[in-house]
Amino acid sequence: MGCVPRAASVIDARILERIAALVMLVALVLIAPASAQQEVRGPGSERMPVEIVAEGAPQPGETWMVALHFMPSTPEWHGYWSNPGDAGLGMELDWDLPEGWEAGEPLYPLPKRLVIGGLMNHVYEGDYAVLVPIGVPESAAVANVAPIAVMANYLACTDKICVPQQARLTLDPAQAGADPRFGAWRAAIVPQLDSSAQFEFTPTHLRVGIPIPTETALGDLHFFLGTPELGEGDRPDYTGVQTFISEGNLLVAEMAIERLAVPDNVEFAAEPRPETITGILDLGSGRGVRFTAVPGDVPLEGVKPIRGGGAEPVLWQLLIAALAGGLLLNIMPCVFPILSLKALSLAKAGGDERAARRDALAYTAGVVLACAALGAAILLLRSAGEQVGWAFQLQEPVVVVGLFLLALAITVNFLGLFEVPGMAVSGGAPSRGGSFSTGLLAAFVATPCTGPFMAIALGAALVIRPIHGLLVFVALGVGLALPFLLVGFVPAIRRYLPKPGAWMDSFRRWMALPMGLTALALAWLVWRIGGWDYLGPVLVLAVLALTGLALIGLFQRRARSGALVVFASLVAVLGIGVTLLPKPEAQAASAESLLDPIDYSEAALAEARASGRPVFIWFTADWCVTCKVNESVAIEREATRKAFEEAGVIAMRGDWTQPDEEISRMLTRQGAAGVPLYLWYEPGGEAEQLPQVLTPDLLVQKAQDSARRR
Known part of the structure; x- marks a missing residue:
């Protein structure tokens, strides 16, 4: 385990290393992780002995190669690469060489990744050797030159403790011979x-374009960054998801970066970006290449996305998943009433094939346009650095208020308070304009919902090529509209629809119930966002809206002109009212939970994982229908609470009702487009993503299995 944490530091990494080296040389105090006991050791290198070995005798005017061979005393000890990662300490060498002799940069073998307590370490396990090239001047008298010496300061760690090591090594060039191990x-x-x-x-x-021959076999790819100081207040996110894209002889590696956390009372002068960046690209199967990168454009157009050693799901698989996800959205409670009445409006088309097809195409166009526009907005905002995901617009209070007023208007429309000519939700005959508007409406109100098929598709849409990502959102819209495309173009299906009759008016009024419950849920969400001080003005707008709609209905029933003018005036007044609403003071506190969860933060997660106990995190939002269903079915259960208590599971909740940068970063790392997201951490293990639809006993079984393993 590393011993010099770098996350959220406000001190330059190089200063940290110098301080650590000074502490090691003067005090030699053991630096240990939070969960381990500190320990003081004397000087020496008994945990990780090292020897200096020459490749052969030095020659004047040539480079003489020597090796520092590290030999752990037991298999549990490991050493570090030059950039140790989130924690640890790189080796420091202080050479004593003859005049004119010069030691170059150490050359390392391929490191390994070791994640402990949420921190990434770049380590070596077992014996390993670091080579150091030494430049020998042409005038050097190598036959009688004085011995060379080096003071090596480095760190030896297990997964529980770290011990600074110090060794002074000497080598007589005149006596050096070739070593067969070299x-x-x-x-x-x-x-x-x-x-x-x-x-x-x-x-x-950070995006690095590396020229790799196209015939190179790519295995389990990983990018080891050799330059930890990125400047401008940024640091590498070593545990974040790395993305690789490849075409021809170019392989592009993307590593997430994050802003250093600086307290308000601390002045911090960010350093400039580095002039060069070094690193190692691990190609898998023990192969890798070192590279040095300079600033330049890294093209992404026309590239094929890959992740690690395997390919991302191919585009057609993502499109099918998005299509299936859109299809499932049709049964969501806020969408189903609109779509039910849409089906009845198609039934009114009777045997008019042309009208049915035209109506289905207009509805599909509205749905697809809405989904594509939302997808384009997400992709554009993410390309600009914003951490947004599916249904991100519901994090804006004004949008939630608008949806509440819209759901209220649809509810009273179903009850017959007023009519919207040509709209399927009014129960009238279909029209192209009305069907197109109905499609826009259905897609918009469907955004709070996600499903199991949408998770992988929308998550991948945010990291693949933008044009392909946009196609995924289009496929989502096609899936949402698919039932009505089939009804419009397959006469046999329309024959199974109920015949038009007086019962349709009753059915329409019954559909006001689920839509009214949706409006009530949105009113609750408004309260959650800003409390009673925010809900009060919104309810005043709701009363104004109902009064205006009732007046419109009165004009319509009496066949008097002016209904359109009243409607336009009402929309304008409500629009102004919504924009003038006061900004919510603060989000309401998270709801009570049987599991008594900790509020999610990166620091809280690191502390929880370091405790050696299982960790369960659920990322949710008050506007997420699927989240609330899962919570009632699987999370907020007495059986779950009891199983977690017996297994010592730490519960953590990330509430994404309003924007939260740390939660957004975690969603991005996990390849999730939005909530819900459920993660399970076994002690010392990495995150396991659980299904987006939880079964009642899934968490109970996970807790019981974890208890048995321990």
Whole structure:
């Protein structure tokens, strides 16, 4: 485990390393993780002995290669790469060389990844050797030169404790001979890429374009960043999801970056971006290449997305998943009433094939346009650095208020208070304009809902090529409209629809019940956003809306002109009223829970994982229908609380009702487009994503299994 945490630091990483080295040299105090006991050790290198070995005798005017061979005393100890990652300490060498001799940068073998307590460590396990090239001047008298010496300061760690190591090594060049082990050590060093790479920064990522021959076999890819100081107040997110895209001889690696946390009372001067960036690209199966990158444009157009060693789900798979997800949205409670009346309006088309097809196409166009517009907005905002996801607009109070007034208007429309000519929700005959508007309406009110098929599709849509991501959102719209495309174009299906009659008016009024409950839920959400001080003015607008709609209905029933003027005036007044609403003071406190969860934060998660207990996190939002269903079915249950208590599970909740940058970053890391997201951490393990639809006993079984393993 690393011992010098770098997350959320306000001190430059290089200063941290110097302080750590000074502490190591002067005090030699054991630095340990929060869950481990601190321990003081004396000087020496008994945990990780090291020897210095030469490749052969030095020659004047040539580079002489020496190796520092590290030999852990037991298998539990590990050493560190030059950039140790989130924690740890890189090796420091202080050379004592003859005049004119010069030691170069150490050359390392391929490191491994070790995540402990949510911190990424770049380590070496078992024996390993670091090679150091030493430049020998042409005038050097190598036959009688004085011995060289080096003071090596490094860290040896297990997963519980870390011990600073110090060793003074000497080597007589005149007595140096070839060591047979050197060939294997040299072969283990990661080779340097001949061509120069390029890098650029986006608001949320470091992007490096690495020239890799197209015939190179790509296994489990990982990007080891060798330059930890990124400047401008940013730091690498080593545990974040890395994205790789490839086309031809170019492979682009993207690593997430995050802003250093700086207290308000601390002045922080961000350093400029680095002039070069170094690193190692792990190609999998023990292969890798070293590279040096310079600033430049990293093209992304026309690339094929891959992730790790395997390909991302191919585009047709994502499109099918989005299509299935859109299809399932038809049964959601806020969408079903609109679509039920849409089906009845199609039934009124009778045997008019042309009218039915035209109506179905107009409805589909409205749905697809709404989904595509929402997808384009998400992709554009994310490209600008905003951490947004599916239904992000519901994090804006004004949008929630607008949806509440809209749901209220639909409810009283179903009850017959007023009519909207041509709209399916009014129960009248279909029209192209009305069907198009109905499609827009259905897609908009469906945004709070997600389903199991949508999770992978929408998550992938945010990381693949933008044009392909937009196609995923279009497929979602097609799935939502698919039932009515089939009704419009397949006469046999229309024959199974009920015949028009007086019962349709009764059915329409019954559909006011689920839509009224939707309006009530949105009113509750308004209260959750801003409390009674915010809900009060909104209810005044609601009364004004109902009064205006009742007046419109009166004009319509008496066949008097002016209804359109009243409607336009009402829309204008409500629009002005919504924009003039006071800004909510603060979000209401999270609802009470049987599990007594901790509020999610990156620091809280790291502390929980370091405790050695299982951790369950659920990311939710008050506007997320699927979230609330899962909570009532699987989370807020006495059986779940009891199982968590017996297994010692730490429960954590991330409330995304309003924007939260830390939650947005976690969703992005997990490849999720939005909530719900459920993560389970076994002690010392990585996040396991649970299904978006939870079964009643899933969490109980996870807790019981975890208890048995321990």
